[in-house]
Amino acid sequence: MGISNPELKPKLALIAGPTASGKTALALRLAKKRDVVIINADSAQVYSELPILSAQPTAEEMAQGPHRLFGYLDGTATCSAARWATDAKRAIEEAHGAGVLPVLVGGTGLYVRTLLDGIAPIPEVDAQLRAAMRDLPVADAYAALKEKDPDAAAALAPTDSSRITRALEVIESTGRSILSWRRDKVGGIGDDVSLQPILLLPRRDWLYERCDRRFDMMVEGGAVDEVASLLERKLPADAPVMRAIGVREIAGMLSGRMTRDEAVALGKIATRQYAKRQYTWFRNQAPADWPRYDGDINDVEIDDIVI
Numbered sequence: 348m349g350i351s352n353p354e355l356k357p358k359l360a361l362i363a364g365p366t367a368s369g370k371t372a373l374a375l376r377l378a379k380k381r382d383v384v385i386i387n388a389d390s391a392q393v394y395s396e397l398p399i400l401s402a403q404p405t406a407e408e409m410a411q412g413p414h415r416l417f418g419y420l421d422g423t424a425t426c427s428a429a430r431w432a433t434d435a436k437r438a439i440e441e442a443h444g445a446g447v448l449p450v451l452v453g454g455t456g457l458y459v460r461t462l463l464d465g466i467a468p469i470p471e472v473d474a475q476l477r478a479a480m481r482d483l484p485v486a487d488a489y490a491a492l493k494e495k496d497p498d499a500a501a502a503l504a505p506t507d508s509s510r511i512t513r514a515l516e517v518i519e520s521t522g523r524s525i526l527s528w529r530r531d532k533v534g535g536i537g538d539d540v541s542l543q544p545i546l547l548l549p550r551r552d553w554l555y556e557r558c559d560r561r562f563d564m565m566v567e568g569g570a571v572d573e574v575a576s577l578l579e580r581k582l583p584a585d586a587p588v589m590r591a592i593g594v595r596e597i598a599g600m601l602s603g604r605m606t607r608d609e610a611v612a613l614g615k616i617a618t619r620q621y622a623k624r625q626y627t628w629f630r631n632q633a634p635a636d637w638p639r640y641d642g643d644i645n646d647v648e649i650d651d652i653v654i
Contacts, residue, residue, distance in 0.1 A: 357443045359540040360450040363388070363459060363633070364547030365625035366618065367557040369644035371404050373547070374452045378412035380649050384442040386435055387416040388453025388462075393431065394588045396422045396577050400570040401591055402561065413447075422577070422588025428461040435462050436536060456628045463542070465535030467528040472520045480516040488512050496524045544637045546629050547644060554626070558618045562593065566611055571597055592617050 360377070362370045374385050387393065391401040395418040403417050415438040420426055435451070435458075442449035451459065480488065485508040492515045493500040499514040517525040574597040582589055589595075593614045600610035630639075640647055 356539065356541040358448055359439060359536075359542050360448055361388075361459065361542060361544040362450065362452045362547070363456070363544065364454060364549075364629060365554060365622040366402065366454055367554060367561050367622060368454075368547040368549055369557075370452050370454070370547060371402075371408065373545075373644050373647060373649075374450055375404075375408055375411050376647075377450060377649050382447040383450045384413045384415055384438065384445075384447055385450050385452055386438045386442075387414070388431075388435070388451045388455055388458050390426065390431070390455040390458060391591050392417055392453070393420045393426045394418065394422045394424075394591070395420065396588050397570075397573050397591055397594070399565050399568055400573055400593045400597075402565070422580075423582060423586050425587055428455075428457045429466050431455075431458050432462040432466070432534070439536070439540075454625045454629075456625070456632055460632070461535075463535050463537035465532035467525070467531065468533050469517055469525070469528045470521060472516045476520055477516050480512045480519065483512070483515075485511060488515055491515055492518070495519070496526075499524050499526050502526070544633075545647070546633055546637050546639045548626060548630060548639050548641050549644075550641060551623075551626070554622055555619045558622050559615045562611065562615045562618050565593070566597070566607075566614070571601070574598055575601055592621050 360383070362373050362377075364370055374383075377383055378385065385404075387403075389401070391397070392403045393416060394401065398418055404414060409417070416431070416434055419434075439449040451462075453459070483491070485506060488508070488511045489500060489503075489505045492503075492511055496514060496518040499518070500511075503510050503514065505511075514525045517523070517528065521528070570593060574594055577588065577594065578598060578601065596605075596610045596614040596617065599605045599613075600607050605613070
C-alpha cells in the first residue's frame with residue numbers, strides 16, 4: 348500500500364481513519380476546492396437501511412458533490428472486500444474518465460488494502476469441505492493446522508477460530524498454504540495510481556468524546572426508527588446489516604430488555620471499541636510513509652492532501 352507518485356499516473360486521494368475522526372468533513376472541504384467524486388470505503392455505510400446509525404453523509408452533505416457506494420446495497424447482501432474493491436475500481440475509473448478526482452473516504456482498512464494491493468486468487472473451497480472444517484472444535488482445527496501448515500498456525504492465536512478454519516480449509520483444498528497464496532495477490536491498483544493519502548489519528552480522548560456525542564445525536568436524530576424498521580423485516584441475525592454497531596443495543600431497548608439509558612451507554616461502548624480497533628489497524632498496518640494527522644481537522648491544509 349505504498350505511495351506511487353509518477354506524474355503520468357491518475358491521482359487517487361484517500362482520507363482514512365477511525366469512525367468519528369472527521370473524514371467526511373474533510374472530504375467536503377476538499378470538494379469545495381476542486382471537482383471530486385467522494386467514494387465510500389466503510390463497510391457499514393454500503394447498506395441502505397441505516398444511513399443515520401452508520402453515519403453516512405446526510406442528504407445536504409451529499410448535495411455538495413457526487414457520492415458513490417453509500418447505501419447502495421440491501422442489508423442481506425454480503426459485501427466482501429473483493430466485491431467492494433470491484434465496485435470501487437469502477438467508480439474510480441468513471442471519475443478519472445470524467446476528469447475529476449476520486450476521493451476514497453472511510454475506515455475499513457481491509458477494503459483499502461484489497462483495492463490497492465489486490466487479493467489472493469484462492470480457488471473456491473468445496474462447500475462440504477468448508478462445512479467439515481468449520482464444524483471442528485477450534486482446538487482440533489488448530490492442531491490439524493499445525494500439522495499441515497505450521498507456518499500459518501504460528502501466525503495465528505490458538506483461539507482465532509475463523510482464521511484457523513480458513514487457513515485449514517485452504518491447505519486441505521489446494522495443498523498450498525494460505526500464506527503462499529497471499530504472496531501472489533492480483534487485481535490491486537496501487538501501482539496504477541498516484542495515491543495521495545492522509546490518515547486521521549486524533550487524540551484518543553478527543554475521538555472517544557466525539558464517538559459518544561455522535562451516538563447521542565444518532566439516537567435523537569432517527570436511529571431508533573431505523574432499527575425499528577429493520578427489525579420489522581425479520582432478517583436473520585447473521586445478516587450483515589444486523590451486525591452494525593448500535594443495532595443490537597437499540598433492538599434491546601425496543602424489545603424492553605434494557606432501558607434507553609442502558610442501550611445508549613452500551614452503544615457508546617461498542618462505538619468506542621470499534622474506533623479503537625480501527626485506530627490500531629491504521630496505526631500499525633498502514634504504510635509508514637502515509638501522512639498521519641493527530642490534530643484538529645480544521646487545521647488540515649486542504650492543498651496538502653492532494654499534491
